Amino acid sequence: MVFFGAACVETFIQQLINGLTLGAVYAMVALGYTMVYGIIQLINFAHGEVVMIGAMVSFSVIGALVAAHTGLPAWAIVFAAAAAAIPVCMAVSYLTERIAYRPLRGAPRLAPLITAIGISIILQQIGLMIWSRNPLAFPQILDNRVFHVAGATVTSVQLAIWIVSILMMTGLAAMVYRTRLGIAMRATSQNPQVAGLMGIDIDRIIAATFIIGAALAAIAGVMVGTYYGIAHYTMGSLLGLKAFCAAVLGGIGNIPGAMLGGIVLGVVEALGAGYIGDLTNNWFGSNYQDVFAFIVLILVLVFRPSGLLGERVADRV
């Protein structure tokens, strides 16, 4: 049996490492969902598409720099890709907020949600028009150095993903809990009317929230692209949904919750996909990986709608 012995421990650690990497990406994307939801109670369906655009822009930049034989080191190329993807994603996200969501402020809740679905379709088609309908393979520039830890392997890309996401999340936490902008954001999410009375420009804060979420999404896009080595115009929708599941798991509207939820969901998915075959006597295989996020979502919503860390009561009918 695979459950016992040294081989078992190694497999477990390997799945854990893969799960943590996946989880770091989910967490980065989940933060965008949770911040927007926290502030205007909107599930920003188009957020996954912002990740896709981030990955696509970075693909173009990496491709162009590699083709130009600049002699730049690989890390610099990836850095440049991220530096290009971030402003593009910020602009896309700001524009959608400005054009599509802002006119609907105060409208019934379902209205902006339906708009968000429409925006998501439109962004996908724009991605298709610019970057073709075929999957795009990233050039292999990062030499994937492999480290051995307790019999399992960690690649340098995985390490980079962990380090960058920890840095970004620490930075975000510092911004939300230490700066004036962060205070204004939290005030707006608690009570927009009163925050407005206190002299906070709510529209500006909401736009800032979208922009910050988009920056994280752009970096997540670069991460996914370089990690899996592939980008596709539909990649955002499933990734976005899972990240949303992660945000709900952690407690929607709760920033540390989104980080925790992302990591937990990534690990659950990796371990689930790794062990479902053994557990079900190979009735189900790892091709059911995508089901776990939704099952987690349904279980959380049914049994603990406020999520792992959330204090808000989710079902205010």
Place this chain on the structure above:
Amino acid sequence: MALIAVALAVLPFALAAVGTTWVRITNLAILFILLSLGLNIVVGFAGLLDLGYIAFYAVGAYVYALLASPQFDIHWPFWAVVPLGALVACIFGVLLGAPTLKLRGDYLAIVTLGFGEIVRIFLNNLSQPVNITNGPQGISRIDPIRIGNLSLGSTDTLAGLTFSGPIKYYYLLIVVLLLVLIVNVRLQHSRIGRAWEAIREDETAARAMGIDTMRMKLLAFAMGASFGGIAGSIFSAMQGFISPESFVLVESIMVLSMVVLGGMGNIWGVAAGALLLSFVPELLRYTVGPMQQALFGRSIIEPEVIRMLLFGLALVVMMMYRPAGLFPSAVRRRELTRRTQAQ
């Protein structure tokens, strides 16, 4: 009334003169009207946003495909399988609704979306270890609907007129559509319909008025699902081939766009919305492609992209300028334009 009846009866022959493709397109459009009317019960009447509606369509289609095809060599007649398809879809609707309907609207949307994906993933993978759905290859050679000795799949000649398969399905679909329309109109003005409307407008108040909101919402889900199941079964028989690819998330969103465009809760509006969003993309396919060829010498924007952009834009633009739809129902207009504060 008689005029409309005559027009509907003659239409397939006029279309067949242009090309059988157009009869098929019309048939698919009618199927989409059926689907939109089903989703309208859930989204329009009861105000529950269901983003996985296509799953019920899939369930109906697969029930028919499994019980009337060489897959298991079972060949049940349609009058047994179509109601069964509706029933199984209904059961799925209840199974999904029971634990989730107490959730707030936007959460429900996501859960239903997840449910739709789960159904699709299972259909895609249930070819191992026991081959049930034949995986991504789908099920082919599905039996056409037979009424007595009359097979709707083949061509017959009657009184000098050629009745091709699609034309016969057209008449079947028109009959089903009429029945569904009657049920919908009757439903809307019934006690149940009014209860749904009350829930949609103000759930707390509805409960205070003694409406069993949970049961009513579940009923909306179940009824919407059954209509989806019926449409799916007919789709399966008509196409003769189905695969999980026909039941992706985008299809759910397409149906939703039709409901939104026509006006949520407005039966005739929704039917018109479905017709519009079924035909306009097809017309564009035949005009925009060649036009681009002529103008630029190549296809710059593929027709498929235009189609999807239309759906996306329909959702965004409608919500911004006419949230109650192109043809709004009076109550819905009042409700959707009432400006409330976010909290």
